[in-house]
Amino acid sequence: MGVTRSAHVIIAPCGGLETHGRSVMELLRMLKYVLGTEDETQQPRQTQSSAKNANNAKPARTGQTKQTGQVARRVTQPQLQPHATPQRQSQRRQSQQHQSQRPAKLTPQPLLPADRIDKARDIIGNIEKHELSDEQISAIAGAGHNTLVLAGAGTGKTTTIIGYIAWLLATKRAAPEEILVLSFTKASAGDMSQRIMASTGKTIRACTFHSLGLEICRAATIANRPIIDGHASNAVVRDTFDRLLAQNIPYRLLAFKLMSKELFGKYGAAAKREDFQLPTDDYAFNQYRQSLVENAQTIIQHMRQNNIGIDGMRELNERRGGKHIGRNREMLQLVEPLYNAYVGNFRATQGIDFPGMITDAIRCVRRGAYRHLYKYVLIDEYQDMSRPRYELIRALREQSDFTLFCVGDDWQSIYRFAGSDIHLILDFADIWRDWGPTRMFQITTTRRFRQSLIDASGAFVMQDKSLYAKQLRNPSDKKDYSLKALGGATQEERFDAIIEQLRKLPKTASVLMLGRYKSDLNLLSRNDRDGLFQIDEHTGGIVFLEKPKMDIEFMTAHKSKGLQRDFVFLLCCSGGLKGFPSAIPEEPLLGLLLPEVERMPHAEERRLFYVAMTRCKKKLFFVVDQSRPSRFMYELHDKICPNIFRGVKLPPQCPNCGEALRLRHTGSDPSRTFYGCTGFPNCRFTQQCK
Numbered sequence: 001m002g003v004t005r006s007a008h009v010i011i012a013p014c015g016g017l018e019t020h021g022r023s024v025m026e027l028l029r030m031l032k033y034v035l036g037t038e039d040e041t042q043q044p045r046q047t048q049s050s051a052k053n054a055n056n057a058k059p060a061r062t063g064q065t066k067q068t069g070q071v072a073r074r075v076t077q078p079q080l081q082p083h084a085t086p087q088r089q090s091q092r093r094q095s096q097q098h099q100s101q102r103p104a105k106l107t108p109q110p111l112l113p114a115d116r117i118d119k120a121r122d123i124i125g126n127i128e129k130h131e132l133s134d135e136q137i138s139a140i141a142g143a144g145h146n147t148l149v150l151a152g153a154g155t156g157k158t159t160t161i162i163g164y165i166a167w168l169l170a171t172k173r174a175a176p177e178e179i180l181v182l183s184f185t186k187a188s189a190g191d192m193s194q195r196i197m198a199s200t201g202k203t204i205r206a207c208t209f210h211s212l213g214l215e216i217c218r219a220a221t222i223a224n225r226p227i228i229d230g231h232a233s234n235a236v237v238r239d240t241f242d243r244l245l246a247q248n249i250p251y252r253l254l255a256f257k258l259m260s261k262e263l264f265g266k267y268g269a270a271a272k273r274e275d276f277q278l279p280t281d282d283y284a285f286n287q288y289r290q291s292l293v294e295n296a297q298t299i300i301q302h303m304r305q306n307n308i309g310i311d312g313m314r315e316l317n318e319r320r321g322g323k324h325i326g327r328n329r330e331m332l333q334l335v336e337p338l339y340n341a342y343v344g345n346f347r348a349t350q351g352i353d354f355p356g357m358i359t360d361a362i363r364c365v366r367r368g369a370y371r372h373l374y375k376y377v378l379i380d381e382y383q384d385m386s387r388p389r390y391e392l393i394r395a396l397r398e399q400s401d402f403t404l405f406c407v408g409d410d411w412q413s414i415y416r417f418a419g420s421d422i423h424l425i426l427d428f429a430d431i432w433r434d435w436g437p438t439r440m441f442q443i444t445t446t447r448r449f450r451q452s453l454i455d456a457s458g459a460f461v462m463q464d465k466s467l468y469a470k471q472l473r474n475p476s477d478k479k480d481y482s483l484k485a486l487g488g489a490t491q492e493e494r495f496d497a498i499i500e501q502l503r504k505l506p507k508t509a510s511v512l513m514l515g516r517y518k519s520d521l522n523l524l525s526r527n528d529r530d531g532l533f534q535i536d537e538h539t540g541g542i543v544f545l546e547k548p549k550m551d552i553e554f555m556t557a558h559k560s561k562g563l564q565r566d567f568v569f570l571l572c573c574s575g576g577l578k579g580f581p582s583a584i585p586e587e588p589l590l591g592l593l594l595p596e597v598e599r600m601p602h603a604e605e606r607r608l609f610y611v612a613m614t615r616c617k618k619k620l621f622f623v624v625d626q627s628r629p630s631r632f633m634y635e636l637h638d639k640i641c642p643n644i645f646r647g648v649k650l651p652p653q654c655p656n657c658g659e660a661l662r663l664r665h666t667g668s669d670p671s672r673t674f675y676g677c678t679g680f681p682n683c684r685f686t687q688q689c690k
Contacts, residue, residue: 103430105468106148106440112138123170127163127199139441140164146438148382148428149407152472153614154448154564157407158192161378162199164405168376169200178375181206184384188562192380209389210354213361217352220369228351233342234297240341241293246278254334258327259288295587296335300342302593304355305388305419310336316592324588331589358388365395374402382408382428386419387595390431397435404432410468411461414558414608417586421595422604426466444472448564449616453482456641461610463635464600483620483641485573487648489627495527498569501621505567507547512565513554514612516572516580521554523571523623557612568616573633574625575659575678580632581605606632624648628678631658657683 111117111134120141124132132140136156139149140163151157161181168174181196183189186208193206207215218225244251252271256264263285270276279285303313310332317328346353352360364370377393379385385408393404406428413422424431429438446454454472462469486501488494505511515521524542525535534543535554542552553565557580572580581602591597598604609632613620624633626648634653637645652661652675659679666672675687 102466103427105426106429106438108150108442109138109142109439111135112142116141120167124163124166125170127159127166128195130159132159132163133443133445135441135443135445136160136163139443140167142439142441143403143405144439145403145436146429146432147403147405148425148438148440149405149443150409150440150468150470151407151443152409152446152470153412153611154446155443155472157380157409157443158195160443161192161380161405161407162196164378165196165202165204166200169202174375176202176204178373179204179378180212180372180374180376181378181380182209182212183380184208186211188380209392210357213357213392214352216361216364216370217357220364226349226351228346228349228353230354233345233353236341236345237297237300237338238293240338241296244337245289249274249276251334251337252276254330255289255292258330258334259285259292263288292334295331295590296338299331299335299587299590299593300339301355302419302590303339304342304353305359305386306593307356307359307388308593310339313589313592317589320592321588324591328589328592331587335589358392362388362392362395365392365399368399372396372400374400376403376405379404379406380408382406383410383413383422383425384408384415384420385424387421387424388419390421390424401435404435411470411607412561412611414561414604414611416595416604419594422598423595426468442468442470444470446472446474447476449614450474450476450478450480450482450618452480452641453613453616453620456483456636457610457613459640460613460632460636461606464598464603464606466598466600466603482616482618483622483644485622485624485633485636485645485648486569487624487626489625491523491527494623494625495523498524498621498623499532501569502544502550503546505547505550508549508551509567510551510565511553512560512563512568512615513542513552514557514560514568514570514572514615515554516557516582517578518556519578520556520572524554557608560615561611564615564617566616566618567621568612568619569621569623570612571623573622573630575628575630579625579628580609580630602631624650626650627662628660634658652687654679654683654685656685659683661685661687663689 112120117134117137120137121132124137124140126132133156136159139147139160143164149157149160151160165179165181168179169176181189181192181204183192183206189206189208189211193204196202196204196206214227245255246252249272253268256267256271267276267279267285303309308316313332314329317325317332321328361370374396377396379393396402397404406425408425410422410425413420413425416422428440432438451474454474458470458472461467484501486494486497488497502511513521513524521535521537521540524533525537528535532545534545535541540554542554544550544552551565570580572578574580575583577583582605586594600606622633622636622644624630624645629650631653634650636642637650650660653659654661654677657677657679659677661675662678663673664676666674673689675689677683677685679685
């Protein structure tokens with residue numbers, strides 16, 4: 001099964017390998033989180049008139065000139081063409097790199113005149129018991145046919161969307177059934193729906209992209225196609241993998257080869273025998289087997305999400321595999337029978353799987369089997385958009401145009417591993433140019449966190465000049481000290497530093513312990529010699545027995561997005577493979593399916609670190625590994641906020657790779673010392689002691 005062009009799904013091959021550093025289990029879990037949970041089975045809304053329209057529908061033809069909505073336009077493909085070949089994409093990228101011809105950044109619209117703001121505020125009224133700011137009113141009343149609202153952390157993105165809906169209803173620009181709000185998780189869509197009802201008294205459809213895709217797929221067919229449970233699909237993949245591993249000798253040898261050289265050398269010869277028993281008591285084997293099958297599950301989900309089969313993947317690899325082309329060929333051999341089992345599972349029941357749901361919906365819209373009646377479509381958290389989601393919105397606009405109002409924050413784009421493409425927000429005007437010019441507004445007033453944290457986090461994330469510059473501000477002029485570095489050369493020292501700070505906090509404070517990985521919780525659980533904590537590793541709940549009323553919770557930085565607590569401890573401010581930024585490489589074959597890697601090193605890790613920093617309302621504590629600090633700690637120390645490191649000394653930094661240098665001895669002679677990079681053997685930099 002090759003690339004199906006009729007769905008016009010964008011496949012953005014990876015031009016290089018970026019280190020993302022997340023366990024495969026975490027990646028798979030977060031991929032499911034962003035794609036939609038398996039229980040997302042909201043029934044489609046279809047009126048008799050919409051069903052009638054669907055039966056009589058005719059697909060729009062690309063290139064046809066038509067007058068729709070507010071803009072007369074010719075329907076053409078934007079520069080980010082979904083059907084562009086990998087070769088053409090590569091040529092375009094090379095041209096952009098050589099000539100620096102990325103689309104120009106948008107300029108924020110100025111505030112509306114005071115009289116217009118006052119008039120609009122009277123029309124909208126209070127939203128969620130609060131008066132909207134001048135920036136919010138300007139974005140709402142000044143919106144055009146294509147509008148992008150860049151709203152920083154804690155500036156009221158959801159409130160702005162609700163205010164826009166209130167404006168549309170109050171000015172009779174749209175009836176409730178003509179407005180659609182799209183979000184990325186079932187929880188956020190449900191919360192949005194309730195908040196809209198509370199503020200406007202009207203029922204507005206707020207759903208996930210997958211709920212919309214499901215509605216389209218079911219409305220386009222007679223049968224009520226069942227949703228294929230994601231757990232069942234993954235079980236099919238795992239069972240097929242285990243069966244082949246146990247029974248098929250060539251497959252078993254291939255799997256051992258892909259696991260590691262050590263395991264292949266240890267078991268390769270014996271694995272050729274028919275009576276070979278899998279070494280299930282070998283810890284390393286179990287870990288590699290788990291990682292391999294989860295990698296395969298993730299790759300299959302992205303293949304379905306991008307509507308590309310095994311043949312298409314082989315073609316993609318031959319063009320874009322680079323130095324990994326050999327490994328990718330072998331990985332495809334491993335994945336092929338698992339992919340066939342996955343596809344066969346839902347085809348047998350004519351079901352719909354979540355990864356393929358959006359591409360199936362695109363196909364239905366393009367062939368005219370579904371018609372929509374929306375005049376306004378609002379998208380929340382637009383920085384999380386993937387190419388297939390963009391292509392679904394595009395197909396709906398080509399069928400019948402609507403006004404597009406998108407709210408997001410490019411600084412918080414952290415889901416590339418699940419398909420999100422930051423260029424869809426950075427190049428917003430370019431990809432929607434067929435529907436006219438774009439108006440961009442910024443909302444910069446936040447009350448979530450204090451000015452010192454605003455300044456430090458903003459300076460940190462804006463080291464990446466490809467992002468939009470924003471100057472967030474807190475209305476309060478009170479002097480504050482919102483950041484502090486805690487240090488320790490050992491885990492025990494860092495644990496003790498955390499305890500010392502917890503004892504100083506209010507008894508009823510809310511506290512968030514953040515890690516880059518779930519395993520970062522080990523800093524607390526494995527060093528609690530005196531039984532100071534009760535920790536539920538499944539839920540992340542923590543009880544500090546000296547202050548049992550203190551609300552403490554552990555979670556990863558990815559999971560914390562959108563949340564806030566009084567005090568935040570960043571537990572993983574260290575270097576290394578599972579440091580922050582993480583240095584664990586992604587599977588090269590998966591990289592072919594993900595959006596183009598950004599040229600700035602650790603760009604997404606930087607944004608993830610910014611998300612972690614901005615979860616705090618009162619004070620943020622960096623828990624620094626002084627034996628091997630994160631390169632981000634060096635950056636904060638040297639360029640942004642050196643004062644927070646009082647009493648926390650950092651070792652010299654490697655000028656070659658950015659990791660820490662460590663004092664070492666030559667042979668057994670303690671008098672002959674030198675600095676060696678902690679990134680060894682990947683970095684072999686050394687420096688003589690002065």
